[in-house]
Every structure is written in structure tokens, then in C-alpha cells.
Amino acid sequence: MKKVKMRLEKDSLGIKPVPAAAYYGVETVRAVENFPISGERFHGDFIWALAAVKKACARANMALGRLDLRKGRAIVRACDEVISGKLRQEFVTDVLQSGAGVSAHMNMNEVIANRALEILGKKKGDHGFLHSHDHVNMGQSTNDVIPTALRLSVLRISAEFWKESAALEKSLLKKAREFRDVVKAGRTHLQDAAPVTLGQVFGGWAHQLQKARGRVVLMTAGLLELGIGGSAVGTGLNTSLRYRARVIANLRKITGFRLKSSPDLFSVMQNDADFAAVSGALRDYALSLVQIANDLRLLSSGPNTGFGEIFLPALQPGSSIMPGKVNPVMPEVAAQVGYQVIGNDVSIAFAAASGECELNVMRPVIIRNLMQSFEILKNCLSVLRTKCVDGIRANREKCRYYAENSFGIAAALNPHIGYSRAAECVKEASRTGKTLRRVVLEKGLMSEKALRKILSPGNLTQSPG
16 A cells, blocks of 8 residues: 655644645644544535635735735635636535534635645745735634635525526426316315316426525525625624725625625624525425425326326336336435425524524534535436426326316306205216216206306316406
């Protein structure tokens, strides 16, 4: 086994060996040793956001004459490399770690510092020349950097979620138009109900998701207010109003987001209700997604012993023992994703409620769960659309059969023969096996012409004009 070459680095607790090739440093090594918890690393968008904050702060400090230009430019260049996706393997701290995200923050500070040293022709670990705390972290604290980075990362990934949700809504609406003339049995309580068209069902799903997406968009707008510049507790210790303004302006340029400073830096440092609100909107979205996924499973169930009203694309064999079995795998995974998002929201709610005094130290679990919720949702919506919804076909014959034989059509008879007589006809049809139409005709309650008009698909499934 090849021996790893090491270098020695020192922090306030002492000296520790660090892999010589690594850009991270001694504080990151301690974090890796202390928190072997989940094996998960931070989402790429969060790493991007952290680097964007560091770049904006370095530029502000240079403009104000606080940071040497040569060192500052090297820091900015290192930040640009991280922003572009380089050095991603250097961010090694576990997502579940020290409170407030100190370890993740120092991982970023150390990587930028050591890469900047390398750019300047110095050796990694030469912190007497350029320091992770004194230079990269100038005017900053974990307490304002981490929540700012989370706001930026959610704003970024939410745009991808929005795109995928809108695309799925469009696909559902396309199916709604395709199936607008397919009359099927409606069901309430999983029992016969008044008929609907398959198009109306798909259109309802699209509108559900559209409204749910709108709630997510509304909640993410609250993340445009940043607490950067508040430093350790919101007072702006070791900073200035000019610094804060420049950092915000720099972040607007770097990210393209319409960012602004919060009117109260203490509130955004103390409280994570903004993140809980976004997560709550994602939970509501997940509730609709689970319902739609389960309806897809029901409507496609069978093929011979279930509803069988729609055909889903066959994607893979469904059983290791039953030949020819094909399962509704995309709706199944969509439901599971929904459950995970709902579970993530519970954790986020508890974490958001657990801040004390000037800081919420439970942010790492908020970061992990909120970013995962967005990631799995956007990925799920993409495959649900392309591998399932786009390829759905209607079983028109089965839909028509159920619609014509459903006792739910009795509701249309109420204005003509009354609820009680209609109920008696339903009972007789159920007892004898006759169709409801035949029972009504045999009892002489209506003419065939009138019955045909009343029970026509247009009368049964369309609202009055």
C-alpha cells in the first residue's frame, strides 16, 4: 500500500498532519475525524454558493483597501475555480456536522486559501503569508456566511425545480387535450360516482401542480433578503455599512439574483423560518405529487384485475418470479420521493424551531434536507414526465364500459325522477345485474330518447354553459 505524503498544519488546538496534496487543511481534517456520520457531502449548489460569498467578500475588502490586492486577486481566482466546479473533491466534510456549519465553512476557507497560495507560487499551508481566517474570512463569520450561502443555493436549485415542474404541467395538459373526449367512471370513496373525462382528470393534476409550484416560488422570494455583513451575531462586528453594500452588490453580479440586505440582520441570523416556509411549500407540492402518483397506479392497475383505464409505458420487468409482469415503477418512485420530502420537512421544522438566542446552530440538517428535497423532486419530475406521462395511452374501451355501467350516472336522473326513485333503480340494477338505463326504461320512468340525452357524455361531464 502506497504511503500518503503528509504536511503539518497548525490551528488553535495544535498541530495535525494533512495529506500533502490536499487543498483543505487542519480544521477540515478534524471535522472529518469528528463527524463520520452520514457519508454524504454537501450539494454542489451549496458549494457554489459558499464560493460565491467568498468571492463577493474578497472583492469588497479589496475595494475598501482592507485586503492586499495581490492576495485578494488570488483568492478571487481560487473562488472562480470552485464556482466553475473545480476542486469539488476537496469538500469532504459530512453534511451532518458541527453546529451552524462551522466545519463546512472552514473547509471552504482552507481550500480557497491553499489554492490562492498555490496561485501565488507559495506552498500549501503557508498561512503566515495568506491565512484562511485573516484573509479569506475577513469580515465574515460562519453565522452570516452559511445562511447566506443556503439562500443562494436554494434560489439556484429552485429555478431547476421550477423548470421541471412547468414541463410536467405542460405534458399533463397535453394529455388532457388528447383525452378530452374519453368519458370514464368517476370515483369517490373508491365507489362509483358521476362520470368525468380522462382529460378532466389530467387537467386537474396539472392545475394542482401549477398551484403548488406557485407556492414554492412565493416562498423562495423571501430568500432574496440576506444577512451577510451581520458577522457573528448581527451587529456587523469587524465590518462596515460600506462593506455590506459592496458584498450585496457583488453577489448580485455573481449570481444574477435580485438580492438585498435584510432590514434586520439579527432576525435572519436568529431565525430560519424562511427556510421552513420553503420546505413547507415543497411538502405541499409533494402531497399533490403523491396523490397523482397513486392515482396513476390505480388507473393503470391490472391489466386484467384492476381498473386498467390507462396504459403506462413498460420500462422494466416487474417480478423475479411472475413472467411478463410490468409494474408502474415511475409512479412508485414518485410517491417515495414525495414521502422523503415530507419527512425532510419534519426535520427542517424541528431544526428551525431549535435556534437559541442569537443563532440557530441546527442549520446543517436544514441545508442537507432542503437541498435534497429540491434535488430529488426536480430529478423525479423529469423522469416521471419523460418516462411515464408522455407515453400514457388511454384504454378507451375500458373507460367507456365503466362509464356506462357505473351507478354514479344515477345522479343525472335526480332532477327528472327524484333522488328516491333513482336510488330504488340503483338498488334493483345492483340486485338483478341489469344496467341502470334498462331498469329506468322498464319502470317507464323516462322515454328512451330523454334518457339518451340525459345520460349523454356531454351532459354527464360538462358544466352548464
